[in-house]
Amino acid sequence: MGRTPCCSKEGLNRGAWSASEDRILTQYINAHGEGKWRDLPQKAGLNRCGKSCRLRWLNYLRPDIKRGNISKEEEELIIRLHKLLGNRWSLIAGRLPGRTDNEVKNYWNTNLSKKLQGKTAQNQLNKTKDKNPQANPSLYQLPQAKAPKSTPQVIRTKAVRCTKVILPQQQGIQMTNTHDLDNLASDAKNLQPPSVPRLVMDDDTSNFMIDFAINDDCFISDLLNSDFLQVGCDGIQSADHECGYNSSSGSDYPFSAHEMLENSPNGAIFGPPEALELKKLCSFLDSEEEWIGSQ
DNA sequence: AATTCTTCCAACCGCCAAGTT
DNA sequence: AAACTTGGCGGTTGGAAGAAT
Incomplete structure (x- = not known):
């Protein structure tokens, strides 16, 4: 099944936008708001692909955009x-x-x-x-x-959702409340990263991939590397959106997939209610990044 | 002054995940 | 569950502008 194009491309304007096109797009969005990009060109009277309109708005016309002079x-x-x-x-x-x-x-x-x-x-x-x-x-x-002098530490995520926090039983830890989670985060910071990263993947490891390479200023990976924490995910949108940069939600955390990892042999498995605490963990991670950014 | 080379960045493209029907 | 739509992302490209020859 191939993806259908967002619109017919025949006869559409391409390339640089004219001032009048910018004006039309801006006026339309100011009046009707963002979204419905597919229909926007026709409604606004633009001879452009909806995707092109979206890009033009997001990258150039939005009023809150700073341009140039990166400090x-x-x-x-x-x-x-x-x-x-x-x-x-x-x-x-x-x-x-x-x-x-x-x-x-x-x-x-x-x-x-x-x-x-x-x-x-x-x-x-x-x-x-x-x-x-x-x-x-x-x-x-x-x-x-060419290999860099110190391998960059990259956390790659996919925009999908965290569902479970798993603690290996051999650690003898049950994380049942916020306090435990705080301790976990705190303890994890003091741990030496294990030689072999321990991260439990669920049935689709491609959803969550970390390139482990340790240096001294990446707390998120230190935490994730720790023996204390294994995260069962169908991804880690938490780091991307729900708890982090684009966080707009303050209430419901859309966990799903109760049944995930039920057959995990070595984990205490936490369902959605407990997993809500992950949000707090992610906030912690987020604050670490703030700290990194401020250094 | 004319031509060629290089840099920069706006825009395009293909793909993916989530949502909808 | 499958088919399809939509919004979003990251890689790449094309052309304008400036620099070099």
Whole structure:
């Protein structure tokens, strides 16, 4: 089953937006609000794809957007968050008020990646790449292939939901209330990371992948690495949305899949009521990132 | 001044997950 | 449960603008 295009592309305007198109889109959204992108072009009288309208609004026309002049502080934050999150541009941008994922991504690709990889290598790369990419493949691939001095610590998540917190029984811990969770978080910070990361995946490990590599300023992974905590997930949206950057909910935490991990041989399994405490844990994680960002 | 090269970034594309029918 | 729609994300591209030759 292929995805159907969001709209017929024949006869639609493409490329740069004109001032009048911007005005029409802005007026329409101011009057009717965001959303319903598919129908928007027709209703607004724009000869554009809905997707294009959405992108134009989100990346350029929204009133709260800051453009250009990324400050030193913002730059440092981007670097730190990228170290932590990898190319999760929307998450990184969520930490930078007024900045869009596209801008952060562009800024990274045009400024920071070069800066961090070393200007000499990049210049050499560019010269070689443009003149004859095949002439020296190893040089051409230098930025990607070369191992960094300290492997970046990347937490990769998918936008899906946490459902369970599991504590291995051999640890003799039952996490039943908020206090226990606080202790867990506190204890985890003091632990030496295990040599082999212990993270229980549920039936689909692809939903939650962590690239473990330890350095000293990533508390989230320290916590997740700890022997104390195993997280059973159908993902970890908690870190992305529910408890973190884009948090808009303050009430209901949409846990699901009660039946998950019921056959787990070594875990005390917590259903949705207890798992609500995960929200608090995520808040803790979030505050650690705030701390990192402020350093 | 003309041409070529390089950089930057807005916009596009394909894919994915969640929601809806 | 399957088919389909929608919104969102990250990678990539194309062209404008500036720099270099």
